[in-house]
Structure formats: structure tokens, C-alpha cells
Amino acid sequence: MDGEPLVRWYWIxxxxxxxxxxxxxxxxxxxxxxxxxxxxxxPLGLACVRFPRxxxxxxxxxxxxxxxxxxxxxxxxxPYTGLATRATVMVPLTFYALAVLLPTTxxxxxxxxxxxxxxxxxxxYGPWHRLSAVELPAAVPYLVAGLRVAxxxxxxxxxxxxxxxxxxxxxxxxxxxQRTFPTPIVSxxxxxxxxxxxxxxxxxxxxxxxxPWAVRAGAAR
Amino acid sequence: MNWIxxxxxxxxAPARQSGPDSIxxxxxxxxxxxxxxxxxxxxxxxxxxxxxxxxxxxxVAVTALTGVARALPTLGLVTLAVLIAGxxxxxxxxxxxxxxxxxxxxxxxxxxxxxxxxxxxxxxxxGLTHRQVLFQVCLPLALPALLAGLRTAAxxxxxxxxxxxxxxxxxxxxxxxxGLATRDFAATLGGALLVVLLAVxxxxxxxxxxxxxxxxxxxxQRAAAVETGRSS
Numbered sequence: 001m002d003g004e005p006l007v008r009w010y011w012i013x014x015x016x017x018x019x020x021x022x023x024x025x026x027x028x029x030x031x032x033x034x035x036x037x038x039x040x041x042x043p044l045g046l047a048c049v050r051f052p053r054x055x056x057x058x059x060x061x062x063x064x065x066x067x068x069x070x071x072x073x074x075x076x077x078x079p080y081t082g083l084a085t086r087a088t089v090m091v092p093l094t095f096y097a098l099a100v101l102l103p104t105t106x107x108x109x110x111x112x113x114x115x116x117x118x119x120x121x122x123x124x125y126g127p128w129h130r131l132s133a134v135e136l137p138a139a140v141p142y143l144v145a146g147l148r149v150a151x152x153x154x155x156x157x158x159x160x161x162x163x164x165x166x167x168x169x170x171x172x173x174x175x176x177x178q179r180t181f182p183t184p185i186v187s188x189x190x191x192x193x194x195x196x197x198x199x200x201x202x203x204x205x206x207x208x209x210x211x212p213w214a215v216r217a218g219a220a221r
Numbered sequence: 222m223n224w225i226x227x228x229x230x231x232x233x234a235p236a237r238q239s240g241p242d243s244i245x246x247x248x249x250x251x252x253x254x255x256x257x258x259x260x261x262x263x264x265x266x267x268x269x270x271x272x273x274x275x276x277x278x279x280x281v282a283v284t285a286l287t288g289v290a291r292a293l294p295t296l297g298l299v300t301l302a303v304l305i306a307g308x309x310x311x312x313x314x315x316x317x318x319x320x321x322x323x324x325x326x327x328x329x330x331x332x333x334x335x336x337x338x339x340x341x342x343x344x345x346x347x348g349l350t351h352r353q354v355l356f357q358v359c360l361p362l363a364l365p366a367l368l369a370g371l372r373t374a375a376x377x378x379x380x381x382x383x384x385x386x387x388x389x390x391x392x393x394x395x396x397x398x399x400g401l402a403t404r405d406f407a408a409t410l411g412g413a414l415l416v417v418l419l420a421v422x423x424x425x426x427x428x429x430x431x432x433x434x435x436x437x438x439x440x441x442q443r444a445a446a447v448e449t450g451r452s453s
Contacts, residue, residue, distance in 0.1 A: 067424045069380035070453055072413035075397055078406075079224075096451065152291050156452035159294035160384060164401065170296055177300040177388065185304065189297040196292035 004182065011183045023191055026168025030158035031199065033090045034151050037097035038143070044098075045105030045139075046131075059103060066099035070160045084165030093157060097150040104146030108139025137211065144207040148200055155196045159188070169195075224410070231396075231411030242395070244415065250391035251382055251419065257310075258317030258378040263371065266322040270329025274363070275355050283330050290323035295381050295453035303388040313385050320381055320452055321374040328370020332363030361436050368434075372427040373451075379423060380453040383416050393419065 012019070048055035073092040081087040112135050120130045162170025172188030175181075236242045273279045298316035306312035336359045344354045386394025396412025399405070 064421060064424060066451070067376045067420050069376075069383045069416050069420055070451075071380070071383050071394065071397060072416040072420075075401075075409050075413040076417070078409075149291075152288070153451050156292055156294045159296050160453055162296060163384070163387060163398070167296075170294065173294070173296045173300045177304065180304060182301060182304050185297055185301045189294060189301065192294045192297065193289070193292045200288070200292075 004180070006182050007186050008183045012187055019187060019191065022169050022171065023195060026155070026158055026170075026192070027195060029086055029089055029161065029166070029168050030093065030155040030195075031151060033093035034097045034147065034154050036094050037101050037150065038147065040094075041098055041101035041105045041146075042136075042143075045102060045109055048102070048106050049109045055106060062095075062099035062102060065095050070096070070157050071163055074161060074164045078164065086166055088164060089158060089161035089166050093154050096157065097154055100150040100153070101143070101146045104142045105139060108142030109135055111142065112138045140211040141207060144203055144211070148203050151199045151203065152196045155199065156192060159192055227407040227410050228414065230407040247391065247393050247395060247412075248415065248419070251379070251393045251416075254313065254317070254382045254385070254390065254392055255375070255378045258314060258321055258382070259371070259375055261314060261318045262321035262325055262374055262378070265318065266325040266374075267329055267367070270326045271333060271355060271360070273326075274330040274333025275351075275359060277334065280330055280334065283326055287323040287327050290319065291452060293320070293452060295320060295384050296387070299381070299385050299388055308389045313382075313388070313390055317378055317381055317385075321378045324373040324377065325370045328366050328373070329363065332366030332370070333359050335366065336362045364435055365431060368427065368431050372424070372431075375423050375427065376420060377451060377453065379416070379420050380451070384453050 044058075048058065070092060073095075074088055077088050077091060081091060116134065117130070120134045125133065159167050159170030159173065161167030162174050169188045169192050172184040172191075176184035176188070231237065232244075237244050240246070270283075273283055295316065298319060299313065302312045302315050306315070333355075340358060340362070341354055344358045345351070349357065382390075382392050383394035383397065386392055386398045393412050393416045396408045396415070400407070400409030400412060
């Protein structure tokens with residue numbers, strides 16, 4: 001890399017549309033799994049709160065799944081979902097996100113004190129009304145805290161997918177490395193970090209709107 | 222071909238039994254690389270975490286730093302480090318440590334900060350120095366959180382070491398990357414399976430450590446695991 005600067009600005013200028021497309025692809029690959037995981041985590045978390053015996057084995061399984069290196073999991077899925085397909089990257093990312101979201105959902109649902117629950121029942125709330133008006137809102141700060149970890153992780157994990165041919169911005173790392181040209185790599189790192197940062201900020205904003213009472217959401221973790 | 226055939230082809234090949242591409246050699250490389258990364262991360266993060274956790278200074282900066290570190294893509298750091306410093310141990314240890322140190326730092330800080338302030342006051346009141354309070358009261362109490370942080374860091378390091386094979390380093394990622402490059406799917410799958418086994422074995426090791434290596438009084442309390450996310 002003799003004499004090659006870290007960033008050649010003209011390359012970025014020439015490839016703006018390309019970088020935008022990769023960023024959008026990256027956002028879909030990384031964030032759709034988090035949304036799917038959220039849709040699974042809420043009912044599954046409710047089931048775990050209702051049947052505590054379910055929770056222990058489930059969380060043990062997810063603990064192990066979460067520890068599996070992403071590249072290995074992508075590769076193991078190739079025979080089923082194909083090389084260089086979105087599914088091969090998105091299926092494991094869904095499981096990683098679920099491993100983060102399930103415990104936070106359960107913690108959130110359990111955060112309602114018994115006295116509050118009983119007060120709601122005494123006021124004539126049925127189980128569904130209590131769930132939608134008391135328990136789920138109480139879980140929102142926890143859910144958002146979990147979503148922040150899951151989303152940011154997912155965004156940086158998705159780049160590894162480039163090694164099996166589908167990693168959004170991760171492709172810039174392969175491209176730059178093969179050509180000994182650092183500009184795409186630096187652009188990729190910055191764009192991945194920026195995507196993570198923007199997503200994180202949006203989630204914080206969502207929490208302010210959905211749960212304005214949870215000013216210190218750090219306390220939820 | 223199915224799974225059994227693939228794995229059979231991989232594990233019975235003569236090259237897997239001895240020499241530089243043997244399973245024993247690759248596992249050894251992976252362990253040395255991951256172990257080095259974890260060691261440097263621990264040497265950097267644990268003392269700093271003890272200091273920040275006990276004094277409470279800079280805790281906000283730690284949270285911000287971890288957020289940024291979590292967002293960094295492993296593959297990008299690895300490729301950039303190698304382009305700048307050339308293939309070698311230094312080039313790879315930098316991203317390894319950069320990705321493993323933050324979760325460990327947060328776990329240490331949170332572990333120390335999580336100790337009951339009344340306990341600290343009581344210990345100071347009985348005439349212990351700050352140093353003694355930190356090492357004899359706070360550190361044992363923070364041990365479950367610290368071990369949980371080490372486990373997260375270990376998982377991160379093993380995963381990153383796998384990705385590092387892409388830039389020409391040894392370890393189990395070699396099988397995966399070379400297999401993908403030469404369309405030798407048996408090697409790719411075999412390598413992935415070995416990585417999975419290594420990750421699970423590491424988890425088990427830490428489960429045993431957390432179960433048995435803690436002081437009796439500390440073992441009763443549950444480790445408040447600080448979830449910090451993953452990047453590879």
C-alpha cells in the first residue's frame with residue numbers, strides 16, 4: 001500500500017449511487033430480521049411469562065445459538081438457502097436478534113409490580129385489556145433497549161455475509177482488500193457505523209414517543 | 222452428496238490428519254490467536270474497568286465508546302488493518318482487541334458500580350483502605366459480571382478469528398474460506414462445524430467457571446449479565 005492514501009475522495013464522489021444502493025441493501029438484510037424477531041419475541045415472551053417452565057430451556061438454547069460465530073452459521077445454511085442469497089444471511093440474523101429480544105421482552109413483561117396488575121384487574125380490566133393497556137406499555141422501554149442492542153449488532157454482523165457473497169456494505173471490504181485499495185473499506189466502515197448510529201437514534205426517538213415516562217431508560221437495563 | 226458424506230470426506234482426508242492443514246494444527250492456531258486477543262483485551266480492559274467502576278469517573282464515556290465499538294464491522298477492521306500493517310499477528314490483534322475489550326470493559330465497570338454502596342461504606346468504616354475495599358470487597362462481588370463479560374469477549378474473539386482467515390491467517394476459518402474459494406464444500410462445512418464446536422466448548426467452559434470458580438458467598442447471587450451485542 002505504498003503511498004496510497006486512506007481515502008481517495010474522487011472515488012467516493014464517483015460512486016455515490018453505488019454506495020447508496022449498497023447501504024439500502026445492507027439496511028434490508030440487517031433490519032428486516034430484527035423486525036421479524038420482534039414479531040416473534042412478543043408472543044413468545046408472553047408465553048414464557050405465562051408458562052415459566054418454557055423460559056428456562058428456551059433461554060438456554062438461545063444462549064448457545066447466540067454464541068455461534070456468524071460465518072459458521074451462514075455456511076451451514078448454504079445447502080438449504082443457497083449461496084449468496086439474502087435468506088442465508090437473514091435467517092441467522094433473525095435468531096441472533098431473537099436471542100437478545102426474548103430475555104428483554106420477558107424482563108419487561110415481568111417489570112409490572114403485582115400491585116399494579118391487581119389494581120388493573122380491580123378496575124375491571126380483562127386479561128386482554130390489561131395486556132394492551134398495562135403490561136405491553138410497561139415493557140416498551142425494555143423492548144427498545146433490546147432492539148437497540150439487536151439492531152446495532154445485526155448491522156455490523158450483516159457485513160460478514162459478504163464472505164458468502166451477500167453482505168450489503170460488506171462487499172466494499174472484499175473489493176478494497178482484493179485491490180489493495182483502502183478507500184472502499186474506509187467508506188464501508190463509516191457507512192456501517194453511520195447506519196448503526198442512525199438506527200440507534202431512531203429507536204431512542206421511538207422510545208421518547210411511545211414511552212415518554214421512561215426518561216431514564218438506562219434504568220431499564 | 223449429503224451431510225454425512227461431506228463430513229466424512231472432510232474428516233478422513235489425509236491432509237486433515239497431520240501437517241499444516243491438519244485439524245489439530247488449525248485448532249491450535251485458532252486457540253492461540255483467540256487466546257492472545259482475549260489476554261490483551263483483558264490486560265487492557267479489566268484494570269481500566271476497575272478504576273472507572275470504583276471512582277465512577279468516565280463511566281459515561283465507556284457507554285459511548287461501547288456503542289461505537291459495537292457498530293464497527295469486523296470484516297472492515299480486519300481488512301483495513303492488514304492493508305495498513307501487512308499480514309501478521311500485529312495486524313490481526315488490533316481488531317481482535319478492539320472488538321473484545323469494550324464488552325469486557327463495560328462488564329467490569331457495571332460489576333464494580335453494581336456493588337452495594339453501603340457495603341463499601343461499611344468496609345471503609347472498619348478501617349480498610351480504598352485499595353483493600355476495591356480488591357477484597359468490590360472485586361469478589363463483581364466476579365460474576367466480570368466472568369460474564371469475559372465470556373462475551375471470548376465468543377467475539379473466536380468469531381472474529383474465523384473471519385480473519387479471509388486475510389490469510391491460520392485457524393479454523395482457513396477451511397471455511399479456502400473451501401468457499403475452491404468450491405470444496407466439504408471443507409467449508411467441516412470447518413464451520415469445528416468452529417461451532419469450539420464456540421460451544423468455550424461457552425461450557427465459562428458455564429463451569431461461573432458455577433465453580435466463584436467464592437461461596439458470591440455464587441448465590443445471579444450474574445447480572447450486561448448484554449453488549451456482537452459484531453461477527
